[in-house]
Amino acid sequence: MWRQFKIRLKIANRFRTDLFNKDLFKYAVVSNDNLHFDYEISIEQEIKKNAGFENKLYNLELAAKKINQYVLKPGQIFSFFKIIGNPKFHFKKSRTIVNNVIVEDVGGGICQVSGIVYQISLIAGLEILERHNHSIDIYTEETRFTPLGTDATIVYGYKDLKIKNNFSFPVKFQIHIKENSLHIKLLSTQSIQKKELFFESAINGNNIVVNIFDSDRKLLNQSKYKKMNHHI
Template sequence: MIRELVPTNLKVAVHVLKNTVLDLLNGYAFSFAKRRHEDTPRINVFSITQDLKSNEFKKRNIIIARSFIEQITIFPNEIFSFWRVVGKPTTAKGFVKSRSLINGKTIESTGGGLCQLSGLIYLASIHCGFEILERHNHSVDIYDEKTRYMPLGGDATVAFGYKDLKIRNNLRKPICFQINVEDDSVTVNVKYPEAININQVEFIIANQNDSIKVVDTMINNKKALTSVYQNHKIELNAS
Protein backbone atom coordinates (compact mmCIF):
# COMPACT_ATOMS: atom_id res chain seq x y z
CA MET A 1 0.00 0.00 0.00
CA ILE A 2 2.79 2.43 0.93
CA ARG A 3 4.66 1.59 -2.28
CA GLU A 4 1.63 2.70 -4.30
CA LEU A 5 1.85 6.15 -2.71
CA VAL A 6 5.46 6.69 -3.81
CA PRO A 7 5.67 8.80 -7.01
CA THR A 8 6.77 6.83 -10.06
CA ASN A 9 9.67 9.18 -10.81
CA LEU A 10 11.01 8.66 -7.29
CA LYS A 11 10.76 4.87 -7.65
CA VAL A 12 12.69 5.00 -10.92
CA ALA A 13 15.35 7.27 -9.41
CA VAL A 14 15.86 4.85 -6.52
CA HIS A 15 16.26 1.92 -8.91
CA VAL A 16 18.69 3.88 -11.10
CA LEU A 17 20.80 4.61 -8.01
CA LYS A 18 20.63 0.96 -6.96
CA ASN A 19 21.76 -0.18 -10.41
CA THR A 20 24.61 2.34 -10.40
CA VAL A 21 25.87 0.87 -7.13
CA LEU A 22 25.55 -2.67 -8.52
CA ASP A 23 27.53 -1.65 -11.60
CA LEU A 24 30.30 -0.40 -9.32
CA LEU A 25 30.28 -3.59 -7.27
CA ASN A 26 30.31 -5.77 -10.40
CA GLY A 27 33.21 -3.83 -11.88
CA TYR A 28 31.16 -2.55 -14.82
CA ALA A 29 31.09 1.17 -14.02
CA PHE A 30 34.20 2.17 -15.97
CA SER A 31 33.73 -0.28 -18.84
CA PHE A 32 30.61 1.05 -20.56
CA ALA A 33 30.92 1.86 -24.25
CA LYS A 34 30.69 5.54 -25.11
CA ARG A 35 30.03 7.65 -28.15
CA ARG A 36 33.27 8.04 -30.09
CA HIS A 37 34.51 8.33 -33.66
CA GLU A 38 36.30 5.24 -34.93
CA ASP A 39 37.28 4.57 -38.55
CA THR A 40 38.09 0.86 -38.52
CA PRO A 41 36.60 -0.72 -41.69
CA ARG A 42 33.90 -3.24 -40.83
CA ILE A 43 31.91 -5.88 -42.62
CA ASN A 44 28.45 -7.18 -41.84
CA VAL A 45 29.06 -10.45 -39.94
CA PHE A 46 25.49 -11.21 -38.86
CA SER A 47 21.98 -9.90 -39.55
CA ILE A 48 18.60 -10.70 -38.08
CA THR A 49 15.25 -9.35 -39.29
CA GLN A 50 11.79 -9.40 -37.75
CA ASP A 51 8.38 -8.24 -38.88
CA LEU A 52 7.45 -4.80 -37.62
CA LYS A 53 3.73 -4.71 -37.04
CA SER A 54 1.82 -1.71 -38.39
CA ASN A 55 2.39 0.60 -35.43
CA GLU A 56 3.84 3.96 -36.41
CA PHE A 57 4.41 4.94 -32.77
CA LYS A 58 6.49 1.85 -32.06
CA LYS A 59 8.43 2.40 -35.28
CA ARG A 60 9.17 6.00 -34.30
CA ASN A 61 10.51 4.91 -30.91
CA ILE A 62 12.79 2.33 -32.54
CA ILE A 63 14.10 4.91 -35.02
CA ILE A 64 14.93 7.35 -32.20
CA ALA A 65 16.68 4.63 -30.18
CA ARG A 66 18.62 3.70 -33.32
CA SER A 67 20.02 7.24 -33.52
CA PHE A 68 21.72 6.71 -30.16
CA ILE A 69 22.81 3.10 -30.65
CA GLU A 70 24.51 3.68 -34.00
CA GLN A 71 26.80 6.31 -32.46
CA ILE A 72 28.36 3.72 -30.16
CA THR A 73 31.50 1.68 -30.85
CA ILE A 74 32.04 -1.17 -28.40
CA PHE A 75 35.74 -1.83 -27.94
CA PRO A 76 37.13 -5.14 -26.62
CA ASN A 77 36.03 -5.78 -23.02
CA GLU A 78 33.66 -2.81 -23.11
CA ILE A 79 29.99 -3.18 -22.21
CA PHE A 80 26.96 -2.15 -24.24
CA SER A 81 24.15 -1.11 -21.90
CA PHE A 82 20.84 -0.46 -23.66
CA TRP A 83 19.73 2.21 -21.22
CA ARG A 84 23.11 3.89 -20.80
CA VAL A 85 23.15 4.32 -24.57
CA VAL A 86 19.51 5.22 -25.22
CA GLY A 87 18.86 6.99 -21.92
CA LYS A 88 15.48 7.58 -20.35
CA PRO A 89 12.80 7.58 -23.08
CA THR A 90 11.19 11.02 -22.77
CA THR A 91 8.97 13.15 -24.97
CA ALA A 92 11.77 15.75 -25.03
CA LYS A 93 13.84 13.24 -27.01
CA GLY A 94 10.96 12.59 -29.37
CA PHE A 95 9.76 9.30 -27.89
CA VAL A 96 6.00 8.73 -28.00
CA LYS A 97 3.55 6.46 -26.24
CA SER A 98 3.13 2.94 -27.55
CA ARG A 99 2.16 -0.44 -26.16
CA SER A 100 4.24 -1.93 -23.35
CA LEU A 101 3.79 -5.09 -21.31
CA ILE A 102 4.25 -4.38 -17.59
CA ASN A 103 3.38 -6.84 -14.84
CA GLY A 104 1.18 -8.83 -17.19
CA LYS A 105 -0.76 -5.78 -18.38
CA THR A 106 -0.56 -3.94 -21.67
CA ILE A 107 -0.34 -0.19 -21.16
CA GLU A 108 0.62 2.81 -23.23
CA SER A 109 3.99 4.16 -22.10
CA THR A 110 6.51 6.63 -23.49
CA GLY A 111 9.07 4.62 -25.43
CA GLY A 112 6.82 1.58 -25.69
CA GLY A 113 7.89 -1.06 -28.19
CA LEU A 114 11.64 -0.80 -27.59
CA CYS A 115 11.67 -4.38 -26.32
CA GLN A 116 11.56 -5.60 -29.91
CA LEU A 117 14.79 -3.73 -30.62
CA SER A 118 16.51 -4.90 -27.43
CA GLY A 119 15.39 -8.45 -28.22
CA LEU A 120 16.91 -8.28 -31.70
CA ILE A 121 20.19 -6.97 -30.28
CA TYR A 122 20.16 -9.82 -27.76
CA LEU A 123 19.48 -12.44 -30.45
CA ALA A 124 22.24 -11.04 -32.66
CA SER A 125 24.63 -11.05 -29.71
CA ILE A 126 24.10 -14.68 -28.72
CA HIS A 127 24.51 -15.75 -32.34
CA CYS A 128 27.83 -13.88 -32.44
CA GLY A 129 28.98 -15.26 -29.10
CA PHE A 130 29.10 -11.99 -27.16
CA GLU A 131 29.00 -12.24 -23.37
CA ILE A 132 25.55 -11.50 -21.93
CA LEU A 133 25.87 -9.79 -18.55
CA GLU A 134 22.21 -8.87 -18.03
CA ARG A 135 19.08 -9.98 -19.84
CA HIS A 136 15.47 -10.41 -18.70
CA ASN A 137 12.71 -12.32 -20.46
CA HIS A 138 9.12 -11.10 -20.29
CA SER A 139 7.18 -12.54 -17.36
CA VAL A 140 4.14 -13.43 -19.49
CA ASP A 141 3.85 -15.06 -22.92
CA ILE A 142 1.16 -12.99 -24.64
CA TYR A 143 1.43 -14.51 -28.12
CA ASP A 144 0.40 -17.65 -29.93
CA GLU A 145 2.39 -19.21 -32.76
CA LYS A 146 0.49 -17.20 -35.40
CA THR A 147 1.13 -13.80 -33.82
CA ARG A 148 4.61 -14.40 -32.39
CA TYR A 149 7.34 -12.28 -34.04
CA MET A 150 10.10 -13.13 -31.53
CA PRO A 151 11.01 -16.76 -30.79
CA LEU A 152 9.85 -17.69 -27.29
CA GLY A 153 13.02 -17.54 -25.22
CA GLY A 154 14.65 -15.02 -27.53
CA ASP A 155 13.21 -11.87 -26.00
CA ALA A 156 15.02 -9.31 -23.86
CA THR A 157 12.65 -6.93 -22.12
CA VAL A 158 13.93 -3.54 -20.99
CA ALA A 159 12.37 -1.11 -18.51
CA PHE A 160 14.26 2.06 -17.67
CA GLY A 161 15.65 1.95 -14.15
CA TYR A 162 14.54 -1.65 -13.65
CA LYS A 163 15.63 -4.00 -16.43
CA ASP A 164 18.55 -3.49 -18.78
CA LEU A 165 20.32 -5.42 -21.51
CA LYS A 166 24.08 -5.51 -20.97
CA ILE A 167 26.47 -7.14 -23.44
CA ARG A 168 30.27 -7.36 -23.27
CA ASN A 169 32.45 -7.38 -26.36
CA ASN A 170 34.60 -10.45 -25.72
CA LEU A 171 36.21 -10.34 -29.17
CA ARG A 172 39.60 -8.89 -30.13
CA LYS A 173 38.35 -5.88 -32.10
CA PRO A 174 35.59 -3.23 -31.88
CA ILE A 175 32.00 -4.06 -32.76
CA CYS A 176 28.95 -1.95 -33.45
CA PHE A 177 25.26 -2.43 -34.18
CA GLN A 178 23.62 -1.01 -37.30
CA ILE A 179 19.83 -0.95 -37.53
CA ASN A 180 17.56 -0.80 -40.59
CA VAL A 181 13.90 0.13 -40.18
CA GLU A 182 11.56 -0.49 -43.11
CA ASP A 183 7.80 -0.11 -43.41
CA ASP A 184 7.14 -3.63 -42.17
CA SER A 185 10.44 -4.90 -40.76
CA VAL A 186 13.39 -4.07 -38.54
CA THR A 187 16.90 -5.50 -38.95
CA VAL A 188 19.89 -5.50 -36.62
CA ASN A 189 23.29 -5.91 -38.27
CA VAL A 190 26.48 -6.70 -36.38
CA LYS A 191 29.56 -4.96 -37.79
CA TYR A 192 33.09 -6.28 -37.19
CA PRO A 193 36.41 -5.94 -39.06
CA GLU A 194 36.55 -9.61 -40.07
CA ALA A 195 34.39 -12.72 -40.35
CA ILE A 196 33.54 -14.54 -37.11
CA ASN A 197 32.10 -17.92 -36.19
CA ILE A 198 28.32 -17.81 -35.81
CA ASN A 199 26.66 -19.88 -33.12
CA GLN A 200 23.79 -22.28 -33.72
CA VAL A 201 20.94 -21.09 -31.49
CA GLU A 202 17.74 -22.98 -30.69
CA PHE A 203 14.89 -22.39 -28.25
CA ILE A 204 13.33 -25.55 -26.87
CA ILE A 205 10.24 -25.77 -24.66
CA ALA A 206 11.53 -27.98 -21.86
CA ASN A 207 8.33 -28.01 -19.83
CA GLN A 208 4.86 -26.53 -19.96
CA ASN A 209 1.53 -26.79 -18.22
CA ASP A 210 -1.58 -24.66 -17.85
CA SER A 211 0.33 -22.02 -15.89
CA ILE A 212 3.85 -21.75 -17.30
CA LYS A 213 6.23 -22.48 -20.14
CA VAL A 214 9.90 -23.24 -19.48
CA VAL A 215 12.18 -22.55 -22.44
CA ASP A 216 15.82 -23.60 -22.70
CA THR A 217 18.18 -21.58 -24.88
CA MET A 218 20.56 -23.99 -26.62
CA ILE A 219 23.78 -22.59 -28.05
CA ASN A 220 25.77 -25.05 -30.14
CA ASN A 221 23.70 -27.88 -28.62
CA LYS A 222 24.48 -26.84 -25.03
CA LYS A 223 21.99 -25.28 -22.63
CA ALA A 224 22.99 -21.67 -22.02
CA LEU A 225 20.05 -20.41 -19.96
CA THR A 226 16.41 -20.98 -19.08
CA SER A 227 13.45 -18.60 -19.41
CA VAL A 228 10.15 -19.05 -17.57
CA TYR A 229 6.89 -17.51 -18.79
CA GLN A 230 3.42 -17.38 -17.27
CA ASN A 231 0.56 -18.40 -19.52
CA HIS A 232 -2.00 -16.22 -17.81
CA LYS A 233 -4.05 -13.97 -20.05
CA ILE A 234 -2.90 -10.39 -19.95
CA GLU A 235 -5.17 -7.54 -18.94
CA LEU A 236 -5.79 -5.09 -21.76
CA ASN A 237 -5.94 -1.45 -20.74
CA ALA A 238 -9.24 0.04 -21.81
CA SER A 239 -7.51 3.09 -23.25
Protein backbone atom coordinates (compact mmCIF):
# COMPACT_ATOMS: atom_id res chain seq x y z
CA MET A 1 0.00 0.00 0.00
CA TRP A 2 2.74 2.44 0.99
CA ARG A 3 4.78 1.49 -2.07
CA GLN A 4 1.86 2.22 -4.40
CA PHE A 5 1.30 5.56 -2.68
CA LYS A 6 4.95 6.53 -3.23
CA ILE A 7 4.72 5.56 -6.91
CA ARG A 8 1.61 7.69 -7.37
CA LEU A 9 3.37 10.58 -5.62
CA LYS A 10 6.40 10.25 -7.92
CA ILE A 11 4.17 10.20 -11.00
CA ALA A 12 2.32 13.29 -9.76
CA ASN A 13 5.63 15.10 -9.29
CA ARG A 14 6.69 14.14 -12.81
CA PHE A 15 3.37 15.46 -14.12
CA ARG A 16 3.99 18.83 -12.46
CA THR A 17 7.54 18.93 -13.86
CA ASP A 18 6.30 18.14 -17.37
CA LEU A 19 3.65 20.84 -17.04
CA PHE A 20 6.22 23.40 -15.89
CA ASN A 21 8.70 22.42 -18.63
CA LYS A 22 5.94 22.39 -21.27
CA ASP A 23 6.73 18.77 -22.12
CA LEU A 24 3.34 17.43 -21.11
CA PHE A 25 1.92 17.42 -24.63
CA LYS A 26 5.14 16.47 -26.43
CA TYR A 27 5.02 12.78 -25.61
CA ALA A 28 4.58 10.42 -28.54
CA VAL A 29 1.17 8.86 -29.09
CA VAL A 30 0.06 5.82 -31.07
CA SER A 31 0.20 6.85 -34.71
CA ASN A 32 -1.93 5.61 -37.58
CA ASP A 33 -0.32 7.96 -40.09
CA ASN A 34 0.57 6.31 -43.38
CA LEU A 35 4.23 7.29 -43.30
CA HIS A 36 6.88 5.73 -45.50
CA PHE A 37 10.11 4.97 -43.67
CA ASP A 38 12.71 4.42 -46.38
CA TYR A 39 15.82 4.47 -44.16
CA GLU A 40 16.95 2.43 -41.19
CA ILE A 41 19.70 1.88 -38.64
CA SER A 42 19.73 -1.53 -36.97
CA ILE A 43 21.50 -3.42 -34.20
CA GLU A 44 20.84 -6.70 -32.40
CA GLN A 45 21.63 -8.37 -29.07
CA GLU A 46 21.65 -11.96 -27.90
CA ILE A 47 19.01 -12.87 -25.35
CA LYS A 48 20.94 -14.89 -22.78
CA LYS A 49 19.27 -17.97 -21.34
CA ASN A 50 18.84 -17.95 -17.58
CA ALA A 51 16.28 -18.64 -14.87
CA GLY A 52 12.89 -17.33 -15.96
CA PHE A 53 13.96 -17.26 -19.63
CA GLU A 54 10.50 -18.03 -21.05
CA ASN A 55 8.94 -15.28 -18.94
CA LYS A 56 11.66 -12.89 -20.06
CA LEU A 57 10.87 -13.66 -23.71
CA TYR A 58 7.19 -12.98 -23.01
CA ASN A 59 8.07 -9.64 -21.38
CA LEU A 60 10.37 -8.63 -24.23
CA GLU A 61 7.75 -9.43 -26.86
CA LEU A 62 5.04 -7.54 -25.00
CA ALA A 63 7.26 -4.47 -24.53
CA ALA A 64 8.27 -4.57 -28.20
CA LYS A 65 4.64 -4.81 -29.31
CA LYS A 66 3.76 -1.70 -27.32
CA ILE A 67 6.74 0.35 -28.56
CA ASN A 68 6.21 -0.61 -32.22
CA GLN A 69 2.89 1.27 -32.27
CA TYR A 70 4.52 4.67 -31.75
CA VAL A 71 6.02 7.21 -34.14
CA LEU A 72 8.23 10.05 -32.92
CA LYS A 73 7.46 13.17 -34.90
CA PRO A 74 9.89 16.12 -34.79
CA GLY A 75 10.18 17.44 -31.23
CA GLN A 76 8.20 14.58 -29.70
CA ILE A 77 9.45 12.58 -26.71
CA PHE A 78 9.68 8.83 -26.24
CA SER A 79 9.00 7.85 -22.61
CA PHE A 80 9.59 4.17 -21.88
CA PHE A 81 7.32 3.86 -18.88
CA LYS A 82 4.57 6.00 -20.41
CA ILE A 83 4.47 3.54 -23.31
CA ILE A 84 5.00 0.33 -21.33
CA GLY A 85 2.91 1.34 -18.33
CA ASN A 86 3.16 -0.18 -14.88
CA PRO A 87 4.85 -3.59 -15.35
CA LYS A 88 2.81 -4.95 -12.45
CA PHE A 89 0.03 -5.30 -15.02
CA HIS A 90 0.26 -7.83 -17.88
CA PHE A 91 3.97 -8.68 -17.45
CA LYS A 92 5.41 -11.83 -15.85
CA LYS A 93 8.09 -12.50 -13.24
CA SER A 94 11.68 -12.79 -14.39
CA ARG A 95 15.14 -11.82 -13.20
CA THR A 96 15.87 -8.19 -12.39
CA ILE A 97 18.02 -6.07 -10.04
CA VAL A 98 16.37 -4.48 -6.99
CA ASN A 99 18.49 -2.60 -4.43
CA ASN A 100 21.71 -4.13 -5.80
CA VAL A 101 20.29 -7.66 -5.49
CA ILE A 102 19.30 -10.02 -8.31
CA VAL A 103 15.69 -11.12 -7.70
CA GLU A 104 12.62 -12.42 -9.52
CA ASP A 105 10.08 -9.67 -10.04
CA VAL A 106 7.21 -8.78 -12.36
CA GLY A 107 8.49 -7.15 -15.54
CA GLY A 108 11.98 -8.59 -15.15
CA GLY A 109 14.05 -8.49 -18.32
CA ILE A 110 12.40 -5.51 -20.03
CA CYS A 111 15.49 -3.43 -19.26
CA GLN A 112 17.09 -5.22 -22.22
CA VAL A 113 14.49 -3.49 -24.40
CA SER A 114 15.10 -0.08 -22.83
CA GLY A 115 18.84 -0.68 -23.15
CA ILE A 116 18.77 -1.47 -26.86
CA VAL A 117 16.49 1.53 -27.48
CA TYR A 118 19.03 3.68 -25.65
CA GLN A 119 21.98 2.22 -27.53
CA ILE A 120 20.51 2.79 -30.99
CA SER A 121 19.46 6.30 -29.93
CA LEU A 122 23.10 7.09 -29.09
CA ILE A 123 24.21 5.71 -32.45
CA ALA A 124 21.61 7.81 -34.28
CA GLY A 125 22.30 10.99 -32.32
CA LEU A 126 18.84 11.37 -30.81
CA GLU A 127 18.64 13.66 -27.78
CA ILE A 128 18.69 11.76 -24.47
CA LEU A 129 16.58 13.57 -21.87
CA GLU A 130 16.71 10.94 -19.13
CA ARG A 131 18.57 7.67 -18.67
CA HIS A 132 19.78 5.71 -15.65
CA ASN A 133 22.36 2.94 -15.66
CA HIS A 134 22.08 -0.12 -13.44
CA SER A 135 23.66 0.15 -10.01
CA ILE A 136 25.89 -2.92 -10.43
CA ASP A 137 27.58 -4.78 -13.26
CA ILE A 138 26.52 -8.41 -12.96
CA TYR A 139 28.20 -9.70 -16.12
CA THR A 140 31.60 -10.91 -17.26
CA GLU A 141 32.89 -10.12 -20.75
CA GLU A 142 31.81 -13.65 -21.77
CA THR A 143 28.22 -13.28 -20.57
CA ARG A 144 27.72 -9.63 -21.54
CA PHE A 145 25.21 -9.02 -24.37
CA THR A 146 25.71 -5.25 -24.77
CA PRO A 147 28.66 -2.92 -24.16
CA LEU A 148 28.93 -1.77 -20.55
CA GLY A 149 27.57 1.77 -20.45
CA THR A 150 24.68 1.24 -22.89
CA ASP A 151 22.17 -0.18 -20.40
CA ALA A 152 19.09 1.73 -19.25
CA THR A 153 17.31 0.61 -16.11
CA ILE A 154 13.62 1.41 -15.64
CA VAL A 155 11.82 1.78 -12.31
CA TYR A 156 8.18 2.71 -12.84
CA GLY A 157 7.50 6.16 -11.43
CA TYR A 158 11.13 6.68 -10.42
CA LYS A 159 13.49 6.08 -13.36
CA ASP A 160 12.54 6.49 -17.00
CA LEU A 161 14.21 6.44 -20.40
CA LYS A 162 13.22 9.60 -22.26
CA ILE A 163 14.42 10.35 -25.77
CA LYS A 164 13.59 13.36 -27.91
CA ASN A 165 13.39 13.33 -31.69
CA ASN A 166 15.70 16.24 -32.47
CA PHE A 167 15.48 15.66 -36.23
CA SER A 168 13.20 17.56 -38.61
CA PHE A 169 11.50 14.34 -39.75
CA PRO A 170 9.68 11.41 -38.11
CA VAL A 171 11.46 8.35 -36.70
CA LYS A 172 10.18 5.08 -35.30
CA PHE A 173 11.59 2.26 -33.19
CA GLN A 174 10.77 -1.19 -34.53
CA ILE A 175 11.68 -4.16 -32.34
CA HIS A 176 11.29 -7.89 -32.89
CA ILE A 177 12.67 -11.15 -31.52
CA LYS A 178 14.14 -13.79 -33.79
CA GLU A 179 15.96 -16.95 -32.78
CA ASN A 180 16.74 -15.75 -29.24
CA SER A 181 18.07 -12.43 -30.49
CA LEU A 182 16.61 -8.99 -29.88
CA HIS A 183 16.57 -6.87 -33.04
CA ILE A 184 15.85 -3.16 -33.26
CA LYS A 185 15.59 -0.78 -36.19
CA LEU A 186 15.39 2.99 -36.03
CA LEU A 187 13.28 3.78 -39.07
CA SER A 188 13.28 7.27 -40.56
CA THR A 189 11.86 9.15 -43.54
CA GLN A 190 15.26 10.70 -44.23
CA SER A 191 18.78 9.33 -43.94
CA ILE A 192 20.54 9.47 -40.54
CA GLN A 193 24.32 9.38 -40.27
CA LYS A 194 25.37 6.73 -37.74
CA LYS A 195 27.68 7.83 -34.94
CA GLU A 196 30.62 5.69 -33.95
CA LEU A 197 30.77 5.16 -30.18
CA PHE A 198 34.04 5.01 -28.25
CA PHE A 199 34.19 3.48 -24.76
CA GLU A 200 36.63 4.22 -21.97
CA SER A 201 36.41 2.51 -18.58
CA ALA A 202 38.37 2.90 -15.36
CA ILE A 203 38.30 1.51 -11.82
CA ASN A 204 37.53 4.11 -9.18
CA GLY A 205 37.63 2.51 -5.74
CA ASN A 206 34.86 -0.08 -5.68
CA ASN A 207 33.26 1.31 -8.81
CA ILE A 208 33.67 0.92 -12.56
CA VAL A 209 33.28 4.22 -14.42
CA VAL A 210 32.46 4.05 -18.13
CA ASN A 211 32.54 7.05 -20.46
CA ILE A 212 31.11 6.99 -23.98
CA PHE A 213 32.37 9.49 -26.56
CA ASP A 214 31.53 10.17 -30.19
CA SER A 215 34.17 10.55 -32.91
CA ASP A 216 34.60 14.24 -32.00
CA ARG A 217 35.44 13.26 -28.41
CA LYS A 218 32.16 14.67 -27.18
CA LEU A 219 31.14 12.94 -23.95
CA LEU A 220 27.77 11.30 -24.55
CA ASN A 221 27.32 9.73 -21.14
CA GLN A 222 29.05 8.54 -17.99
CA SER A 223 27.95 5.46 -16.05
CA LYS A 224 29.10 4.23 -12.66
CA TYR A 225 28.68 0.64 -11.47
CA LYS A 226 29.56 -1.14 -8.26
CA LYS A 227 31.89 -4.06 -8.81
CA MET A 228 30.59 -7.52 -7.93
CA ASN A 229 32.72 -10.24 -6.38
CA HIS A 230 30.65 -12.88 -8.18
CA HIS A 231 29.41 -12.40 -11.73
CA ILE A 232 27.10 -14.46 -13.91
